[in-house]
Structures are given as C-alpha cells and as structure tokens.
Amino acid sequence: MQRTTIKAWFLIHKWTSLICTAFLLLLCLTGLPLIFAEEIDHLSEPHVEHPQDTAPARNLDDQVNTALAQYPGNVPLFIGWDWEGHTVYVNTGERVDTPPPQMKTALLHASSGDVVPAPQFNEGVMYFLLRLHTDLFVGLPGLLFMGAMGLLFAVAIISGLVLYGPFMRRQRFGTLRTGRSRRLAWLDLHNVIGVVTLGWALVVGLTGAINTIAKPLETAWQSQQLGEFAARYAGQPRPTTLASLDAAVATARAAEPGMRPAFVSFPGTGYSGDHHYGVFMQGNTPLTERMYRPVLIDAVTGELTARPQLPVYMTVLLLSQPLHFGNYGGLPLKILWAILDLLTILVLISGLYLWFKRGSTEARVTEIERAEKTGGAA
Template identity: 30%
Template sequence: MKRYLILSHRYLGLGAGLFLLLIAISGSLLVFRPELETLSGARPPASSHPVAYQALADAVLARYPGASFSLRFGERGDPILARLRRPGDERRLWLDPASGRIASDARSGESTFDFLLALHEKLLLGEAGEALAGACGLLLAILAVSGLVYWWPKAWRRAFQLRRNKGARLLMSDLHRLSGALASLLLLSAGLTGAYQAFNKPINNAINRLYGYHAPAKTRARLPAQGGRQPLDALVARAAAAMPGARLVDIRYEAKPDRPLLLRWKLPGELHPNGRSQVEVDPYSGALLRVTPVDRAPPAIRLTSWIYGLHTGSLGGDALRALLALAGAALAFLAGSGSYQWAARKRKQRGGRKSAPAS
C-alpha cells in the first residue's frame, strides 16, 4: 500500500506543483497584506483623530459624482478603504482618516497586492482559475494526508533524522519528508478551507437549503416628496443603537435612490475579522428597515466565519498568521524539492541504463 501511496503522492504533486507554488507564495505574502501595504506606502498611516463619516462620503462623491461605493473601516484610526463601482470602472481609494483626503486612487486590479490576490484565488484565469485553485486546495489536502502517512515512522528515533553524508538527493528527500510532516496539519487546513472558499456558492446554497433557510425580500427606501438623504453620521448613530457594543466595519452607499444604506458590524465575540452582522437603514427617514445580527444570519454565513478566519489566520491573531506564512513557505519548498527529487531520480535511471552492458 505504501508503494501505491507514494506513487499517487508523487504524481499528484508533480501535476499540481507549479500551481501550488504560485498559491503558496502569493498566500504567504497576502497574510501580511496590511503591514506590507503600509511599509510600501500604498496605504496611509493611522490617525488618532478620525474625521466624520459624511466628510469621507463627500470626498468620494466630489471626485466621482453619482457613484456607488463602500467605505471599509479597520480599527479606530486606521486608514479607510473606499471601493467604488461605476459602469465599466471599479476603483480602490485610500482615505486619510484624519482629514478625509483621498491619499491614493487606483483602478481595481492594478496594485501589486490586487495581482497577488487574483493569482492566489483564481491563478489569473478568471472563473475557470477559481475552480482550478479550489481543485488544487483539495489536492493539497490529499497530499498533506498521504505524505504524513508515508512519513509516519515505525521507529520514532529515526523520525527526524537527516542523512547529511549520503548525497544531495537523499538529504533533499529527508528534508522534504520532514518539512511536509511538520507542516501537514496547517497544509491540510489551508487546502480544505481554500477549497471551501473557491466553491462556497454551491456549498453555502446546499447548507442553507438543508436548514430550510429562505432569503428575505429585498428592502427598499421610501423616496420622500421633498428633502434628501439624512447626514451619514446620524444614520450610523441610529444603526449603532441597534448593535450595542459593535464596531462599524463597512458602509455601503448606493447611488440608486430606492436602495437602503447597508451597514456591516462586528459584534463582540464574532469570529469573522470583518463581522457579519448587518443593519439596513432608510437614508431619507432614518428608519431601520432590517437588523440582522450574526446569530440570525444564514446558517452558511456562520460557518463561513470559521472557514475565513482559519484560512487567513485572523482567528488566531499574529501567531496563526505567522504559522500560515511559514506553511506557505514550506509548501513552496515542498513543490521545489519534490520536483528536484523526481528529476534526480530520472537522471539516475538514465545513467543506470547507459552504464548497463550490452547483451
């Protein structure tokens, strides 16, 4: 059985090695995206004196009148990310939290980290690439389990040995097995959670159907006979009263006049780093149209919070993020060392055939 196991492990790894290498490198960098963006100057520094919400919306609308956009908030004082949507144009704007000034404005997909995210999630191949990345996640889980089973020693005193004086191929083989064994649980988790996220729509729909969940009807704002939208800060305050103790994460501002203002919150104890609790507000009257704390969200949303937190490392803070980055580096090494072993074995076989005496 071990022979068939190692053969399947070898050729599955070779087949998916390049894709896994790309996913591993991009994922290791994305784990620390906020810190790296700040170091590179792509996002402005934090400020302890945040500006009013309406001033942020006014800054976006002054540059892009009539646009729909969202404002994403981190911890208090962090820079604000505006994601803007217009026909044929999507942009990412960083706003200074102290002045509301637009610090950077770029088309979505143009930054280095947008490129890395597209590489990690879709291998730069669109929807087909997303399915391929999900399949690679499942393959990674299989490789992690099969490699661990193959490594599992009969004598534990030899479990962590490295044959340093037996040549480069055997040393690389030992390093490959040992690093794979040490990183196996993290790689298994990364593979399964990554596959879940790639195929989340059909999986989530199936989970919601299983629990008998039916999506409620869309809410609509009532256009007044006269007057316009209420100030954004007043609307946020009205919604905050329905989410006591929660932190505002996102404001979605729709250009269509009958669309409500959608506010996303993170309640104490929520697992998702961006929260999954929502309040919909009529932007004209200030009436609360729908309040959906996370415990009343669709069943699949609650599962997704666990999955997303595990995959990005946010569930375990900086320690888990560091471990995931190391696991990504280990995966890159495994892809390279596995290919090296296969090439070295082929060279040895060819050398053996050449040296064999002619009959």
C-alpha cells in the same frame, strides 16, 4: 498494508502531488508577501495626523459627497472605516454593480474630511500578487481551479502520511540518512519537513479551498436570506433619493450596541438588496471583528428593517479568510506562517527532485513495503 493497497496509495500520492505542485509553488511564493500585506500596505500609506482622537466624526453623507466630487459621474457603493477609526474609505463606481477591479476609492480623514492621498486598493504590486494567488486573473473559473488544487494538496498530504507514517515511526524523528545516497537523503528531508508542516499545510490548503468558493456562497446568501426581504419590495424601482446615511449608521449602532460598524453597502450592490443600506457590524476583538452582523436599514425611510443572522457557511467563510494568512495572532503568528510557507516550498521542491529521480512504480511500492516491515530505506 497489502501490496495492492500500498500501490493504490502510492499512485494517489504521486498524481495528486504532480498535478498540484506547480500551482502550489505559485501559491506559496505569492502567499509569502501576502502574509504581511497589512504591514506592507501600512508602509505605503501616507501619514495621517490625529491630534485630537476625541474629535467628532464628520457627517457620513458629507464624506460620500466629498468622495463623489473626486469621481464625477460615479455612484457610491461602499463606505467603511479602518480599525482605529481615523480614516474613512468610500468605494465608487460608474454603476451599482461595478466589479471590484473597476472601483475607485477615496480615502478621507474621519474627522476633518480631508482627502488623504493613497493608492487604489485594486492597483499595484500587492494587488497583482493577490489576483495571481486567488484567481489567476480569470475570475470565478480561476478561483474554483485554485480551490481544486488546494483539495488535491490536502489529498496528497493525507496519502503521504498513510504511506510514510509507519515507516517514520521506526526511526528517530529528524533522521536524515546522508551516507547512503543523495536520493535517500532527499526522501528523508521530504518526509521530515512534510510531517513538521502537516497540520499547517492542511489548515492553509483547506481554508484556501473554502475561500475560493466565497463568491458562490455570497451569492447563495444574497439570494436566500436577502431575497426574503427584497420580495417585500417586488415591483418597486430602486430609490434614487436616499435617506441620511449618517442616521442609518446611528440606527444600526443603537440596534447592536456591543458592536461597531465595519462597512456599509449601498442599495443595488448585492449585499443589501435594492432598497436597503446594509450596515455590517463587527466585534471589537481580533477574533470577533470577523463575525459580521448585517443590519438592514430602509434606504428611503431610514427605519430598521431587519437584523438577519449570517448562516453557518458564511461564518465559516469569514473565519477561514484571516486564518489562511495568519491574521489572528499579530506579527508573531505571521512570522510563523512565513516560516512554514518556506518549509512547504522546500517540501514541494524535494518532491519534484524525488520524482525526477524516480524508479518504476513497482520498484517504489516494493521499497515502501520493505520499509514498512523492516524500518529500512523506502
């Protein structure tokens, strides 16, 4: 490469890395326990007896009434099932547009309807770490800011590969030149681990950036696709007396026999308009369980209104969310994700060390140029 090109790539790598490193360290440190969020939550969940796996499920309308009895004055927002189908959760709030941090959740046995003591999903250490990891407790601005940091991280990775790729091809992979200087050894360590984690870091960085725009994408989907059905009810008030939820879910099951219900949104929550139950069906495998298919049921008549296809951007979002935390391959993949997360932390720390031990920009560019030509130290 020409000297001006090397200098340009060096400055890109330097400043993108410096700007995002502190936040990337925060993301890696908070992301480590979040990789095992399901396992940690399972340890804190109360034991639920399941003596009869074939026992009939309790009527869903009765489940909702039980949940509302726990939180008088609230309205139902969502109802959903765990993967095994042993428990049902009901999210409630003071109004239909209650934000998630203010929701209350009742966990009920799917067959008996007994209330299962369980912590709220929006409380505790794991919720604190999740909010810190995703939006820094400032909502959408924090989400978008963290997404920008993820994109800068991707640029830093690519620019680092451009700078050090030719140099590393001239040495045996994994070489650490410890006998010349501490800084040189740290540089080799930074480069080698950076290459090892390259693919993973790009995937996690880009999926993290995609996840940060989840709310704008959901809003776009609601206004575009759901707005088409909502237009048919223009001028009509939101119904106060709703059709049977249990019958609505049965209708959705019949409409999508190869799928299972994941959750149901009540009218007014934004996921199904003001006049429909939104029964969100999912597949039966670890991959297809993220491929939701909404079934809209008229909340007054109980009749099937539509089965809209999710747009491509929503499908990409739904698939990227579990990939970000390694939720596709069970515990072995999560352990691999955790190891790569720790290695990325080492890359970030070594990058900070190299910056503190830096020389002038011109001197660094000269070293990189020499290394590219001769395979010497950069």
